[in-house]
Amino acid sequence: MAGMIITFLSPSSGIIIKIMEWVGIDAPQFLTDPRWFKTVYVLSDVWQSAGWGTIIYLAALAGVDPQLHEAAIVDGASRFKRVLHINLPTIVPTITIMLILNMGNILGVGFEKILLLQNSLNMESSDVISTFVYRTGLVDAQYSFSTAVGLFNSVINAILLILVNRIAKRTSETSLW
Numbered sequence: 001m002a003g004m005i006i007t008f009l010s011p012s013s014g015i016i017i018k019i020m021e022w023v024g025i026d027a028p029q030f031l032t033d034p035r036w037f038k039t040v041y042v043l044s045d046v047w048q049s050a051g052w053g054t055i056i057y058l059a060a061l062a063g064v065d066p067q068l069h070e071a072a073i074v075d076g077a078s079r080f081k082r083v084l085h086i087n088l089p090t091i092v093p094t095i096t097i098m099l100i101l102n103m104g105n106i107l108g109v110g111f112e113k114i115l116l117l118q119n120s121l122n123m124e125s126s127d128v129i130s131t132f133v134y135r136t137g138l139v140d141a142q143y144s145f146s147t148a149v150g151l152f153n154s155v156i157n158a159i160l161l162i163l164v165n166r167i168a169k170r171t172s173e174t175s176l177w
Contacts, residue, residue: 003116005117006031011029034124044113045113057094072085100161104160107153114130
């Protein structure tokens with residue numbers, strides 16, 4: 001993914017830069033400007049995870065009983081009403097499980113992609129806990145300090161996972177345990 005981003009946003013030959021120049025827009029330096037790093041990262045993450053999310057939610061929607069839709073059509077329900085009153089309540093357990101799983105990984109923001117997109121020009125906005133742990137532990141050889149920071153990160157992730165799971169268990173019948 002990082003290779004594709006670098007290729008698409010390359011100042012000399014990137015297709016997105018070329019399209020922006022063709023339209024007449026002055027293309028910013030996406031890969032070196034710290035103001036653009038977060039935008040590029042978030043949009044690429046949405047693009048990267050959209051396929052898997054689509055598969056999960058389409059599989060959940062495939063489990064909706066077609067007779068519910070047929071009965072709703074006979075009763076005169078519009079497409080929006082069927083989505084609101086049939087599809088959404090049916091996939092709420094899937095949405096809940098996906099939320100719990102994603103909350104357990106909220107502080108692990110994709111070390112590999114950030115490390116590959118990181119450079120000295122965008123460091124002020126691209127440095128996250130996992131790259132800090134890498135840099136202090138392996139590059140600067142401060143093993144005990146980087147271990148403590150990594151352990152703290154893992155403990156916070158575990159606490160968030162347990163907290164969201166308990167909230168889900170109290171508000172609905174769906175939880176991981």
